[in-house]
Each structure stands twice: as C-alpha cells, then as structure tokens.
Amino acid sequence: ASSRAGILGERNRDDRLPTKELVVGLRHGSDVIAYAYRDLAEALVLNEAYDGEPIVVTFDPDSRAAAVFERTVDGQALTFEPGEHSDGTTMRDAQTGSLWSTAQGVALDGPLEGAQLKQLPSFVSFWFAWSDFYPQTAVYQPGGTPEA
Numbered sequence: 358a359s360s361r362a363g364i365l366g367e368r369n370r371d372d373r374l375p376t377k378e379l380v381v382g383l384r385h386g387s388d389v390i391a392y393a394y395r396d397l398a399e400a401l402v403l404n405e406a407y408d409g410e411p412i413v414v415t416f417d418p419d420s421r422a423a424a425v426f427e428r429t430v431d432g433q434a435l436t437f438e439p440g441e442h443s444d445g446t447t448m449r450d451a452q453t454g455s456l457w458s459t460a461q462g463v464a465l466d467g468p469l470e471g472a473q474l475k476q477l478p479s480f481v482s483f484w485f486a487w488s489d490f491y492p493q494t495a496v497y498q499p500g501g502t503p504e505a
Contacts, residue, residue, distance in 0.1 A: 371488035373496050378484040381423040383407055389494040391487050396499050397423055401439045402448045412477065413437050415459035417445035423481060426462040426474035
C-alpha cells in the first residue's frame, strides 16, 4: 500500500501518526481527538473522559470496527475491560460484572442485562484526512495524556 495521501495529497502535514494510519475520531465543539487503530487493537477497550464525560472506545479486531459510547448508566460511570475471550466482541463492567456487546453497547447478561449505552458519533478515516480537517486534534497516547 502506498503511503501517499490520497488523490489531493495533504494540506497540513502532521507526523504524529503515519499518513495512512486508520483512526477513529471524535469531535464535539472544539474538542477533537483521534484514536489510532493500532492502539485500539492492543487495548480493545479504552475507558476515557471526553468533553468532561466518561466514555468507552471499543474495537473488534476481526471486523476492524470501532465504536464509542458514553459509559454512564443510571448516573453511575462504569469501567469496562475486555470480555473473557478477549476477542473484541464483548466487554465486562467492573461495577456489576455485566457482560456487554462492544458493537451495540447493550448489556447481554448480568444485573444490567438489557441496559443500553448511548453511542456517540465517531468517524473512521486515514490520519492524513482527519488531521487535514482537524489540525487542532489531540491524539490518544497509551498510558499518557493526549498529544495536542
């Protein structure tokens, strides 16, 4: 695969990630952040705060699908970890032990069975395109604070 940046090229070269790195991006007002697929594939489930709200970013390596949800249910912020099989299709919350779908954000089993997390709009794109549209974007850094 070529490392060239599409048909039109890059307006705004940003070397924080490789040009053709896939990212899932979030945008709310002036708050913008990108999560590299390589980081999501390693973690599968990321508990984050975005625009002051607890969120969870999920990744299924087989389908290469990423999703972002608010991680609050009935006023309680939940903390998630990958499900038993660590295949990216399920996650478990630490507070109740309920098992959740990473793709749909619904509790499949446990005390919260049937509960639904609110999905947030997110965008999958190549890094060069995301950083062209959102040059002020932060980039998720594993184990650290986002790089602005």
